[in-house]
Amino acid sequence: MSFTSTAQAPAHSAALGTDPQWWRQAAVYQIYPRSFADADANGIGDLRGITSRVQYLQDLGIDAVWLSPFYPSALADGGYDVDDYRDVDPKIGTLEDFDAMIEALHRAGIRLIVDIVPNHTSDRHEWFLEALASPKGSAARDRYIFRDGTGPGGDQPPSDWTSIFGGPAWTRITEPDGSPGQWFLHSFAKEQPDLNWHNREVHEDFLHTLRFWSDRGVDGFRVDVAHGLSKDLPANLPSQAELDATPKDGSHPIWDRDEVHEIYREWRGVFNEYDPPKIGVAEAWVDSSRRPKYASAEGLGQAFNFDLLEASFDAEQFRETVTFNLELAAQSGSSSTWVLSNHDVVRHATRYGLPPKADGEDKAGTHWLLSGGSSPELQAEEGLRRARAATLFELALPGSAYLYQGEELGLHEVAEISDSDRQDPTFFRSPGFSVGRDGCRVPLPWSSTGAAFGFGDGAAHLPQPEWFADFSVEAQDGAADSTLSLYRRALQLRRELQGADTLEWVELPGAGSDVLAFSRPGGWVCVTNFGKSAVALPAGEVLVSSQPLSTGELPAETTVWLRQH
Structure with missing residues (x-):
């Protein structure tokens, strides 16, 4: 069966314009819908809750929302076990609620990217x-x-x-x-059976799904496990040890096979039926040399770069990561993507407050999480200071910046969750080795009081700690030195200042190896002091800084944007 798109994009989409390159330097805000805002007091965030907060998103200054799965699901994996790809989970809304949400976003000048999960369905599909x-x-x-x-x-x-x-x-x-x-x-949970992408019916059904949401006004798709769809399993299957030893060079039985790009060429054909074309961004955990294939103009168009997320707060690592990924993006003609936090990792304010990881050590703070946040001791103030500096660095870079809900509040990871309250399948399937990803998925604090800190009128589906009160939107709104104010100011400036998606590294005489600076077209410069001591502040008009500045000095672990004439 084949499907042809006949519906026109909703009229409110016209307010966004038709620039086909809008995504290249977009600031994209990830919403994990079940933990964003609860409008019906059932403890679970919903689409009407998102609609009620569109003004907040507009004031924040983002260009697009990336909406994590909202489909009918048993939540065996936070919604990534999909029962029906062309409907909304009744617990979080209806298709009518979806239409109202996207209309509100578009009228506010915010585009919408939705998650699509093509590697597997749920076992209830x-x-x-x-x-x-x-x-x-x-x-x-x-x-x-x-x-x-x-x-x-x-x-x-x-x-x-x-x-x-x-x-x-x-x-x-x-x-x-x-x-x-x-x-x-099932490459993931047993409730997530893998699809057979050698079956033509699977191809056609997903093409139908892409058109279904595109016709409702969706602007793009974030593709979950984009490197896993194509599989070639021999009659005699290799052992796990043999599978692990097989190079992921395009011929691996399961991961990152060359023919997966034939699927995305089909998808690109659907994307290009629309004006402007829909975009795709691949979640592809592959060797960096193979990432450009996913980001090519003939494929999805963009691919996530998680390298900055995995880097320590270190000037040399940041410079090498940025240089490498800008060169990599140039190979595909795409723009790079920058990520510091998302729904799968410990929040970066917490990562930066833990001791530096040794080679081969867990990158996600597992040991700290397993201790309930007691060991090693979290240096919370240092972590947040570094997170603010890293975010301002990230937002100055050419390319797309993907932000995760709550990072604009400076939220730390929530470690103090009892076993009885946990929901992530990694906790249940890996006892003693992982407590899962619930700590970054705790519902947001909108107010400083109330049973759910303004998330909803009832208890939240994951418990919120008392310290959330000091990090709430209410506590930070209007406070000039708050993390929320920093994000708003930086995102506003980013729109005003950004030009061509290029940068030039700037060597500052006498600054030392802990200081990293680069200029962007238009005469503005980003300077980050990764060190523990203040350094001389370069000349220029201060546009924004991640920490208050002393006269003539750039404090430790601080980023500043300067306009130099």
């Missing part, structure tokens, strides 16, 4: 339910990856593969007649 009710070898099962088991009676999985979330990557089903049956592959 109608296709998977049909596969369970159908016999071995049926067309329904061919949409997924089913295999016979090994050993006597097929009671052992087809291979010893481990899922990303821990535990086996294969789960056995019960056949319609009640007998033990085949096994299905």
Whole structure:
């Protein structure tokens, strides 16, 4: 079956203009909908809650919202287990609520990028339910990856593969007649069966989904696990050890296969049916040399660069990361993306307040989280100071900046969550090794009082700590030195100052190796002092700084933007 787009983009989209390059230097704000704002007091954030906060988003100064999954879901993986790709989870709204939300965003000059999850469905998707009710070898099962088991009676999985979330990557089903049956592959949780992208029906259904949301006015798609769709599994499957040892050079059985880009060329054809074309941004955890393929103009157009997120607060690491990724973006003709926090990692205000990680040490603060935030001791003020400096550095860079909800409040990771309150499947599947990602997904504090700090009228779905009161929007709104005010000022200036997406490194005489400076077209300069001591402040008109400035000095762990004439 094929689908053709006939609907016109909603009229309110016209207010955004038709610049096909709008995304190149956009500031994009990620909303994790279940934790943003709750309008119906059920403890879960919803679409009407987002609509009620559009003025806040407009005042913040962002160009686009990236909306994490809002589809019907059992929440086995925070919404990334999708029951229906063309509907809204009843717990967070309706299609009518979605239309009202996008209209409000567009009228405020804010575009919308939505998550799409093409590697797997949920185990409640109608296709998977049909596969369970159908016999071995049926067309329904061919949409997924089913295999016979090994050993006597097929009671052992087809291979010893481990899922990303821990535990086996294969789960056995019960056949319609009640007998033990085949096994299905799930690269993540068992509630997320992997799709078979060799099946043409899978291709056509996702093309339909892309048009469905595009016709409702969506401006682009963030593609989850973009490097995982195409798989080529031999009859005799390799062991986990052999799989781990296989180079990811385009021929790996599961990850980053060359033919995945044939899928995205199809998607690009759909994107280009619209004016301006829809955009795609790949979440592709691949070798950096292979990232440009995802960001090419013939493919998705942009790919996430997580290198700055993984760097320590260090001048040399930041300079090397930026230089490398700007060169990488030039290979594809795309712009780079910059990320410091998202829904999968410990917030950067906390990461920067923990001891520097050693080579090979966990990058996400797992040991600190496992201790409930007690060990090693978090240097919270230092972490926030560094986070403000790193953010101002990030926002000065050419390319797209992807911000995560709550970082504009300077929120730290919430470590003090009891086991009984946790929701992330990584916690349940990796006991003693990971407490999961709930700590960065705790609902936002809008006010300094109330049962849910203004998130909603009832208790929030994840417990909020008392210290949220001091970080709330209410506490920071109008305070000149607040993190919220810093973000608003920087994002306003970013729109005014940005020109061509290039930079030039600037060597400051006598500044030392802990100071990093670069200029952007138009005569403005970003200077960051990564060191522990103040240095001389370069000449120029101060536009914004991450910390108050002393006369003639740039304090430790501080970024400043200057206009030099």
